[in-house]
Amino acid sequence: MIRNAVLVIALAAAGLAQAQGWKPDRPIEIVVPTTPGGGIDRTARLLQKIIQDEKLAPVSVTVNNKPGGGGAVSLVYLNQHAGDGHFVAINSPNLIANDINGRSPVKTREVTALANLFSEYTVVAVRADSSLKRGQDFIDRLRKDPQSLAVSTPTTLGSVNHMSFALVAKAAGIDPRKLKAVVVGSGGDAVTALLGGHIDAHTGTPSSVVRMVQAGQIRVIGVLAPKRLSGPYADTPTWSEQGYKAVMDTWRGVIGPHGMTAAQVAWWDGVLAKVVATPAWKEALEQNTWEANYLNSAQTRKLFDDEHAEYRTILLDLGMIK
């Protein structure tokens, strides 16, 4: 407790020191690439609330929804404010995936990486009465016949969930192109299909199945995380533990427009580090089954570069890009 407090003060002091170079003098705008209501929108509104309640910024904070183009519209809008530290956006792996498949007019390198807020490590889930008890059963079935399991991968081909499925198979030496990935519109649709016995397994976020896991109707046979998750998944083994090295997550990054100054980035580093240390933030993580994984601006830039390389490899394996 005391150590946390000391840490907070230290971070706050660091933030203050760095903020001397730049601080916002107009309202801050958090751009959201989706319509109100989804996970990204909720993250943005949570961020807005905490920055305001904790008085972390000397100005007010607004949230602006700019949906369309699978996120492209919001990125173009963000970069119309190049070099302006008052504009930030919440983003997800779509940022990089759309860059790789050529669908986005804005490259990953053309935005400023500010932070990663949390991660949702992909889980592989089956119905509680399934004969697939452990990750090994899943692999054995796929090794015998990659087409033998119909696995739901929301929400599009080449999504993080689809790449997760491919990654697990690849770790076991199975050709990802032979897999039977059933693309469904949402995690909810996938859970319905799984419970109804229409599909054999589901890849998705921990939160997409958490309620059914707690009710004992769905079992998670492996998590694509570097170490075990907290909360309801504390007893669920990772894929790496089971001998198949596969890590993949839906991260939630904060980005700024192209050409932000070092002083602006430093100010945001200070503020966002304070946000993730607040009790309100930690409570929200727990409620949403989001895994704490804060990264500062430099670490996030590295994350983006690493993910860019990794997604490229998997999408090549899947034959989705050339």
Added chain:
Amino acid sequence: MDTFTHILNGFVVAMEPMNLWYTFLGVLMGTIIGVLPGIGPSAGIALLIPITYGMNPTSALIMMAGIYYGAKYGGSTTAILIRTPGEAASVMTSIDGYEMAKNGRAGAALAVSAIGSFIAGTIGVIGLTLFALPLTSMALKFGPAEYFTLMLFAMTAVSTLTGDSPAKGVIATILGLMIATIGIDLQSGQARFTMGVPEFLDGVGFVVVVVGLFAMAEVLRGLEDIFRGSSAQAMKITGKLWLTKEEWKRSIGPIWRGGIIGFVIGVLPGAGGTIASIMSYTTEKRLSKHPEEFGKGAIEGVAGPESANNSDTAGALVPLLTLGIPGGGATAVLLGAFIMYGVQPGPLLFQNKPDLVWGLINSMYIGNVMLVILNLPLIGLFVRLLYIPQGILYPLIVAISAIGAYAINGSTVDLWLILGFGVIGYVFDKTGIPVAPLVLSLVLGGMMEQSFRQAMTISSGDLKIFYGSTITVVLLAMSVISVLLPFIIPMLRKLGSKGDES
């Protein structure tokens, strides 16, 4: 016995003055949101979430649910008066509702919407109270193959929506299917027919198409009248604002049937209020003794769909509360709100938080009563819109449509789209091509294609999956019957009349 006690306790919770107040606030906001096209319940609830931080979860959820079902009441108002559906699910209402208004029966159309919504809304909540758990297992039986056959059955309704010329119906249907393919194809991850416009990657919005085809086309028609100098015939109101005895008699069946159809369709995740109202409309037209009146101001065509899209909301809460699965946009936002309050919907919710669940469900009975009391007096106010001179009314329709379309994505591309679809709607009108089949195939096309391809992936390309379960077989049989029905009924009538003679 235990459940019964919980239900009664739920009424105690719902009747707390604080919760009554939030119910009222919710349904009031819902009505307002419903009246404006574009601003739907999803956005309404989402924007409210940060404000309700720190509120008692039960009260907050009661208020948010109020917005959800309240919006369905408001959606019919502009559909009937100015042919602009306030909600996607009100699109069928704008066909016969607006014709009724032109015949001077706007008051009756609004009244039957409110009463139908009330009765069907209540049917829905009763269904939710009694059958939530058994229906959950029914919803789970619907996999991709079942959804495809359900959509196929719904598609057969095209024939009843087509006018005298099947060829013209086919033109409209195919155009609708083509529009439905625009955007990123989920199954392949590829962009289709986006013509390099990034805004098209997410597809063309249903509300945008509908506002263009209906409201903007109506304005263009009005302009033509004005340029021809025949604009004298402003809409008038004949008779009382209430239903006549005859109208009431014709409405009561559609209201009941619509209520049941809406609830059942609502339970299926993904199907939603628009499909429910289309199914109700076609059912009524098939059952009607005077199907030729549909499209020309048949009150059944308002009573049925309006009822169906209201009981749908109660149905949609079944998978949300019992499984934690949202069936559509608005319920997905509600799920987010539940989670934010630390309430996990799912099988355990009814055991762990009976007060919250039953307080929420029972508040919907009260909310529906509030809505009908709120909406009936408004009819007198709303019909005055029709007295507005056309020179003011048409710009007003354009303004409301444009604001509504812009509010969805904040994109100017959508403004061009409503204009474009307005021209298409106008051309359709001039050439006698019906609009309804386009709307139907646009709603169903996307889901039909995706579920077909999901099923084919699962079965490794084997068509057997489509007659592999009782549900698919029944739905396929119903589809065949539905196509053949127009030929069979006259034959039966012939046989019947011959029998009488002999």
